[in-house]
Amino acid sequence: MRPNPYGVPEEYDVIVIGGGPAGATTGGLLAKRGHRVLVLDRERFPRYHVGESLIPAFMRPMEEMGITQRMDERGFERKNGGTLVWGNEQVPWNFSFVEGTAYTHAFHTRRADMDSLILDRARELGVFIIEDATVKEPIEEDGRVTGVRYTLRGADRPYEARAKLVVDASGQSRLLSRRYADVTWHEELRNVAVWTYFDNCERLAGDEYTNILIEGLDDGWFWAIPLDKGTISVGYVTRSSLAGQSDEKLPDLFMTEMEKSTKLKKMLTPANQAAGWRSARDWSYTSTQFHGNGWVCVGDSAAFVDPLFSTGVALATLAGSTLAKIVDEILKHPQIEAAALDRYATAYRGFFDEIRMFVERFYDRTKYKEFYYSLASEMVDPDHERTPNANFVQLISGLSGKHPMLNLHMEDLIAGAEAGQETAASA
Template sequence: MRGGGLHANRWCGRIGTGRSYMSSNVVGFSGDFDVIVIGGGPAGATTAALLSKRGRRVLVLDRERFPRYHVGESLIPGVMVPMEELGLKERMEAKGFERKYGGTLVWGNNEVPWNFSFSTGGRIPYAFHTRRADLDALVLDRARELGAFVVEDATVKDTIEEDGRVVGVRYALRGLGGTQEARASLVIDASGQARVIGRKYTEVNWNEQLRNVAVWTYFDNCHRLPGDEWSNILIEGTSDGWFWGIPIDKGVFSVGYVTRSELATESGKSLEDLFQSEIASTTKLKELLKDATQAAGYRSARDWSYTNDRFYGKGWALVGDAAAFVDPLFSTGVALATLAGSTLSKVVDQILQYPAIEEKALDRYSNAYQEFFHDIRKFVEGFYDRSKTKGFYFNMAQEMVDPEKENAAEVDFVKLVSGLSGRQGGLFELNVDDLIEDAKSTPTGS
């Protein structure tokens, strides 16, 4: 029976939201699944939705209730690939998410503003700006529609192991005593920086070059960039850091400042005071905010660029921020998470059908994912050298993803910052058919 049938027959509503639901016990389903996904954000919801679409029985556990706040409102065209696969492109339009056609930068050795258009990079000319609470709820609701069992207010306490293999999890529901158990053929950690499984089974490697701190807030009644730049994200460098300015809707902007952690400490200022003093040194951003009013408090985050030593093990795999995350300079987080989730869903579906390929298939996924991530991280590290010109940045992108120079350097730059560069095709087009053929030709028990 396909996942949609299970969903329709056995599950009504959702746990932990205050909405009505029907169940014969606390959670309303048996504890055995094909896959358990820890985390209902973009990575987890995408993975769960696409596995459910393939008829797999999937449980999603998230410690929060949706919609819930999250930063990261600006998307890149790479995210449109899994959104189309999920059938969500039209819904994004219908919800009024604002199209994003490119970026405007005050960056480089002469700090002359310059911009780029996603259309330069080819097949997907736009992405969106969005309130993440709305986007994340949209993707998680799609997972429900496709048959995933979703439990909110559920905190995973530990994994269940048998003979060195992860075979399930123990989780607690908010407001209830004791723990529940769920078992599955595979457990996927999409818990973001909580790294529920990654924290237990692998080590995290922080990127020393990108040990940064960010502080951000929101403004109403902001001006917009002129002409074709109307919906561009603004990235403006300052002497010791940079600002983002994201037009979310109407006159509302998300504005954040990023700098090295040690520089923030050495300044002797609070992050809030540093934010205000640095805004005064901007040019374009200051103009956009000249008649604006701050409409929210401040939030902050530190040291978010990292990778895990391993992306998989016996019975488990990592995806999204649980696997790796890089500095938000080019808004790659959601695209990286959902693209990886899409690929992982295909790989896991094949593993469930041919269990003998698990280790080699997950290793292939891990290598492709890390190559994708490495290109983005390496480019961000190089881009942080603001002593260069835009031509240097274009050429740097070309050297990384198009050394044969088949495209113009600007095209390669846009493809890279769109999440659609050629070398990253390894993650998009990951294939395990040869592993399946080997498994079919290997006698049972050999």
């Protein structure tokens, strides 16, 4: 048997474990910068994934990937804002992305289609992509990760690939971060979600037609995401402690709580259930380590936060964009690796924590809209340069323009490394 799959090299600049949005974005933007990249994914795309509602921050890395126009061409549903039934007395209120961001819309998509679009674009940019490839373990040399061993579906032997750096974008599998780091669970967000899909739904009226609906109840909240025409994704989120330990009872809980809703119940009156039930538990966490000797995390392998504001894909792809810029400099200046990845980890963790803390405080449904607006201002605009409404929209859009995560620079590290080289050469 061949030492590697047909036509696939063994040596790379970067290996990326996982071909989801984080991995495909990281790999694609590195290939765009001229680097040899391998992406390995254990599944064959398109593959199902939840998380169909996106936010404007997602548009920024997709512009870099060159695929924003393709989203419209594919007919993905534009998302212009959100409708909330939330807070004291559960009074409905709306927000529009026009009011606080440089991007006037995002999208609702079937994630199988969206994720395939990003991965296919990475392939166009020159990434070697192998699907049906399960990474079994990292290859280590002198304490440094220098590659991976993987198997292919239907093959009877493992393969090896080596690289200067390995990126863990394996999602909640956390293939490398699980091996080299622990995880911190965020107790305030230890929740459970149960969801399904409905056809022939009534849509929100007027300007709210493309909005995501977030409807809060006493013990949890619903999402309703329009995917196309009359189909919507609907999920219920509540505390794990309230849901019990049996997933088999979650559909009954969903239906019981749905009867207590207002806007959602109206949307579903003419509908029929069009799919089975899915669930997830206890998903809000942060890895205790974002990088190590020869490896680095991006996306859900590093951290994930409650889906209240649909931040998951945007945070993952923004981090992928930032990481691609940093790894590009590391490959040119290997001596800055540790310091550069420390800077990435600090900024990434800070960006994630900002979103997490806002979500935790937003879960207090005893307040009014004005409280949530002022909370956003307190976090992202302490000098009150913008209106509270604009600050709220900017924060839940994932776009805080002054945050280091969106403006990381390595020039000082590169200059220091080059000065050290000159000193060593003249000694």
